[in-house]
Amino acid sequence: MIDVLYFAWVRERIGVPKEAVDTKASTVMELVEELRSREERYALAFSDLNSMRVAVDQDLTDFDAPLSGAREVAFFPPMTGG
Amino acid sequence: MRVVVQTERFDPGAELNRFSEGLKASGATVSFTGITRDVIGELQAMEIECYPGMTEKALKQIATDAMTRWSLEDALIIHRHGRLKAQEEIMMVATAARHRVAAFDAAQFLMDYLKSRAPFWKKEVTREGASWVDAKDIDEDALTRWQD
Numbered sequence A: 001m002i003d004v005l006y007f008a009w010v011r012e013r014i015g016v017p018k019e020a021v022d023t024k025a026s027t028v029m030e031l032v033e034e035l036r037s038r039e040e041r042y043a044l045a046f047s048d049l050n051s052m053r054v055a056v057d058q059d060l061t062d063f064d065a066p067l068s069g070a071r072e073v074a075f076f077p078p079m080t081g082g
Numbered sequence B: 001m002r003v004v005v006q007t008e009r010f011d012p013g014a015e016l017n018r019f020s021e022g023l024k025a026s027g028a029t030v031s032f033t034g035i036t037r038d039v040i041g042e043l044q045a046m047e048i049e050c051y052p053g054m055t056e057k058a059l060k061q062i063a064t065d066a067m068t069r070w071s072l073e074d075a076l077i078i079h080r081h082g083r084l085k086a087q088e089e090i091m092m093v094a095t096a097a098r099h100r101v102a103a104f105d106a107a108q109f110l111m112d113y114l115k116s117r118a119p120f121w122k123k124e125v126t127r128e129g130a131s132w133v134d135a136k137d138i139d140e141d142a143l144t145r146w147q148d
Helices: A008-014 A028-038 A040-045 B012-021 B054-069 B100-117 B137-146
Strands: A002-006 A018-021 A053-056 A059-061 A072-076 B002-006 B028-035 B043-050 B074-080 B082-084 B089-097 B120-126 B129-132
Touching: A002 A008, A002 A028, A008 A040, A008 A072, A018 A028, A028 A040, B002 B054, B012 B028, B012 B074, B012 B089, B028 B100, B054 B074, B054 B100, B074 B100, B089 B100, B100 B137
Parallel strands: A002 A072, B002 B074
Antiparallel strands: A002 A018, A053 A059, A053 A072, B028 B089, B043 B082, B043 B120, B074 B089, B120 B129
């Protein structure tokens, strides 16, 4: 089980801020493919990965990052702090 | 070094005084305060979302990097989240160094990094509705000057 978190418009499109996902995905990209194939709202949210960022266990990383041992994955748009 | 993520308002002047009082060997402090801007005169609120846990972690890392790179005596980051009104303070940074160039550069570095590397997302609320603020290429490009 991995906790998957969504923020900003990603959260709004998927409809929940957080969910536990039972997955055997070995990379972030495999997890994205799994989610995309679930339902239309996921396919929509993950339609353009260039406008998305990902963090694994609260560290910013890439979509080809491995998920071995990961407890938390978060998807969100580019940050707009400051 | 102090990093604070909070919903409450803060007094940037009082924070700068407090920051300066603790210093022992600095010849310069620089501070920057960001304010919610009402560009079209219709902003009802600015909603700022964060990622509890990662936001604090990312800010601490950015502050630590600045402390090391410019040998700062101290650094401060305060960033708000939640629902803000127009012309309220969103965030501030302060740096203290022996000389002014280091204090200025470190403050710019903190701003550049927290704009596009700290997990915050802004949403503008007007009478017509709410929309997420898009990240700007210029903010991403600003990071390249520190990557040497």
